Amino acid sequence: MSAPPESLDTAAAHLLAAKYFQLAGYAMLIFDHLITFGDEVERIWKRKFTGATVLFALNRYLTPVQFALILDAFxxxxxxxxxxxxxxxxxxxxxxxxxxxxxxxMILRIYALYDCKLPILAVLSTVLVAQIIVGAYGIHNGFPVPLPPQLVGCIFTGHTLFAALWFGPLVTDVFIFSFTLWRTKAYFTRRGRGSTPTIELFVRDGVMYFMVIFSVNFLNILIYIFAVEDLKAIGASFSQLMTSVMISRLVLNLRSVGQSRDELYDTQPGMQFATNRRSRREEDTFMTRTIGDLGGELKSGFYDTDDSHWDDGQHTDTVESDQNIELSRVP
Structure with a gap:
């Protein structure tokens, strides 16, 4: 028996809205890829191949492939x-x-920020594993949205626990953001005279990521709770696409610090140059931990910078040698 005209019209309108929403999200992802491709080549592919490169590539290129299939299914x-x-x-x-x-x-950024301390990695890894388990359980009984025979579309939805797909990342991001604020507060307090550009970028990107992704995931939970049946999962794809875009931007932004820092410091002479070299040394060590091997056993010299080379405000050969060693480790 065919569906009543009113029901068919409503289902068609909801399906069209879902398709438009999906296409808009995918267009956003591809547009972001295009406008950042030059930065990607310079900051990722022309530098040392590390764990950051692998994670970046997985996020950057598997996500568009997945959503190309999703669009085809729609x-x-x-x-x-x-x-x-x-x-x-x-x-x-x-x-x-x-x-x-x-x-x-995000977790490996926090691991680097905490001087590669294993308890930090263990806590956040446990939270991530719990997120994956809860998310997998929430979608294991998912099913296609029921559509009248006249309409075309293979769209994923699920039962009540389907909302765990967004609730898990929401909780993980709260943990990550809390760890970020706690550690960067210590950095700001220690330095006293101000933060380095790397730390400022770290905090800015962390706050931006948290606010955007938390808002998107929370909105998806609300939509799933209150929307009609065939629109409950309408925002599922958008939250993943936004997460992918934000992570790509986050990695590219961190890798941009080295370039802008070199342009700044290499033009400053004299005692000011020597003072800035010290700041540069601290930033290099921190940035290596943050975006080098993303959690490898790296030198944790952020707190232990040797001040003896800087007592006279001069730039010695020993210090230059130390800088060369540090800079050689930045990917």
Whole structure:
């Protein structure tokens, strides 16, 4: 028996809204790729291949491939029946995995910020594992949105626990943001005379990431709770796309610090030059920990910078040698 005209019109309108929303999110992702591709080449592919490179590539290029398949499933009538049922499970688990990759980048930034202390990594890794388990459980019984036969679309949704797909990252991001604020407060307090550009960028990007992703995930939870059945998961793709864009921007921004810092310091002479060299040395050590191996066993000299070379305000050969060693480790 065919659906009543009113129901069919409503279902068609909701389906069209979901398709437009999906296309808009994907267009945003591709546009961001295009406008940042030059920075990506300079700051990622022309520098040392590290763990940051691997995580960046997974997020940067698997996400568009996944969403190309999602768009095809939204519009291709071949995705129906059993093939659609199998596909939506694949879509859900891909989302959990790729969001987990993004969270790994954030966690390893915190690990670097805390001088590569294993207890910090253990706590945040436990939170991430819990997020993945909860998310996987929430989507394991997902199913396609029921549509009238006249309409085409393979769209993923689920039962009540489906909201765990957004609740898990929301909790993880609260942990990460809290750790960030606590540690950077110590840096600001210690320096007294002000923060370095690296720390300022670290805090700015951390706050921006948290506010954007927290808001998107919280909005998705509200939509899932209050929206009609066939619109409950309308924002699922957008939250993952925004997470992907923010992580890419975060890594690219951190890698830009080395370039702008070199342009600044190499033009400053005399005693001011020597003073800035000291600040540069501190930043190099911190930045190496942050975006080098993203959590490798790196030198933790941020707090232990030797002041003896700077007592006379002069730039000695010994200090220049130390700077060369530090700079050689920045990817």
């Amino acid at each position: 519009h291709n009538p071949a995705w129906e029946g059993e093939s659609c049922t199998k596909y939506v499970s694949f879509e859900g688990f891909c989302t959990v995995a790729l969001v987990g990759v993004c969270e790994m980048v």
